[in-house]
Amino acid sequence: MNAAQVSAFQANGGFAPAAVATVVLGLVFAVLLVWGVWAMRTAYTGWAEQRLSQRQFLGVVVRFVAMYLVLTYFLLS
Numbered sequence: 001m002n003a004a005q006v007s008a009f010q011a012n013g014g015f016a017p018a019a020v021a022t023v024v025l026g027l028v029f030a031v032l033l034v035w036g037v038w039a040m041r042t043a044y045t046g047w048a049e050q051r052l053s054q055r056q057f058l059g060v061v062v063r064f065v066a067m068y069l070v071l072t073y074f075l076l077s
Contacts (some may be wrong), residue, residue, distance in 0.1 A: 001017060001071060025075055025076075028071070028075065029071075029072075029075075030066060032067070033068075036064040036067075037069065038065060039060055039064055040060060040061055043056070043057045043060040043061070065073065
């Protein structure tokens with residue numbers, strides 16, 4: 001955004017555009033963490049009830065960790 005747009009945004013919104021970006025990033029990571037905990041808990045329940053093998057359970061955990069690391073790299077760099 002140019003200086004006039006930033007000034008108009010701050011005048012109308014009362015906060016800086018960078019604050020909105022921080023809030024959106026926080027929401028993305030919060031949703032990702034909640035989803036990851038849900039996925040790992042569901043996978044753990046399946047593993048504990050012997051509906052999933054240990055390999056499948058670890059696959060869920062590894063996929064979540066990989067997704068979290070990739071999103072962290074792309075969104076915070």
